[in-house]
């Protein structure tokens with residue numbers, strides 16, 4: 093039986109043919125075997141699968157995801173399962189409730205099959221910061237799958253699973269999607285509830301979708317979006333329909349360290365789509381300021397969000413007679429190097445005397461970035477940019493140099509700072525490694541993004 097690279101519809105047919113139980117019996121063997129090559133999963137949720145299969149027997153077979161397997165980044169809570177966030181500090185933490193997205197997926201008939209690897213607390217661009225093990229790129233095991241949602245990207249890219257959820261704070265869905273040759277959607281901020289997502293930087297975090305096929309991604313996005321009373325920042329999803337004629341390409345992208353192979357691939361793609369769309373050169377003068385702005389706002393929010401891991405309330409607890417010692421010992425032992433680095437930076441950014449100089453200034457720059465995009469959208473319908481400046485890099489290549497790792501986010505962070513939706517999609521290969529580009533819409537314009545991809549189909 094061949095389970096590789098199947099779409100939701102193909103899986104549904106197969107399940108119809110052989111029955112749910114039989115299907116999962118063989119399919120789980122397949123997942124285990126195939127995942128040995130990429131190590132995208134932290135663990136499979138076997139008991140939950142059994143329970144779900146039982147429940148599905150009495151549920152309407154016409155549910156949009158009836159019996160369809162989905163993998164979940166391990167910073168999204170699935171009730172009764174471990175949720176580690178890729179950290180030792182949450183190694184034995186059991187999720188007490190379902191995240192809203194999980195509740196919605198379950199109601200739609202999905203089978204949550206496992207939790208995927210990530211950089212600790214979603215901080216990183218390679219999944220090497222996971223406290224458990226690295227994940228390997230499905231196209232080259234010596235290379236990283238990207239990050240922080242590297243596990244989700246790798247299992248979809250390897251053709252093991254049709255759909256996975258991830259989270260994107262500064263590129264963590266789009267960059268690994270590009271490295272693993274799949275689609276990765278970061279929705280408009282507030283389009284998808286963050287309830288049950290372990291917070292990294294709350295004003296930037298969004299849950300989104302990886303898929304091999306665009307229609308599958310649209311199906312899942314339509315299910316998970318919408319207002320949720322448990323996330324006060326979430327909004328009623330108002331779908332916007334508009335015609336796509338003009339695609340803007342910011343000239344600044346060429347001066348931000350874009351590797352020549354990626355550049356050529358992008359240029360070829362632009363030339364091809366210029367038959368269907370008007371391509372307009374635009375300027376986004378704020379782009380070079382995005383990375384420093386992101387690393388100030390994100391670290392500030394990280395330092396605040398991660399204060400809750402004190403050895404008292406969640407996960408790991410190294411007890412001492414002195415309460416302060418309990419905090420210190422737990423955090424010292426439980427957090428990895430990158431997480432500590434960001435907590436320190438964020439605490440500094442928010443400290444008395446530096447708050448105005450760094451944090452407040454970064455908030456002002458964020459507004460400037462937002463307005464810059466809004467201005468651009470007055471003359472173009474969508475904006476096209478590279479997803480990552482480089483091809484998937486080698487494991488270990490950037491681990492000793494955090495700044496070079498941060499540069500991997502140069503094209504993705506502006507989109508989070510501006511609250512916009514963006515989809516990374518495959519545009520070709522260089523040296524047998526996948527290259528992605530991202531198409532960015534204005535707020536709530538996911539539909540326009542999808543129709544752009546449909547109109548370019550077969551063109552790359």
Ligand code: GLN
Nearest residue numbers: 214216260261262263264
């Ligand atoms: N790579 C980025 C970072 O390290 C983005 C992370 C994310 O989107 N979760 O912060």
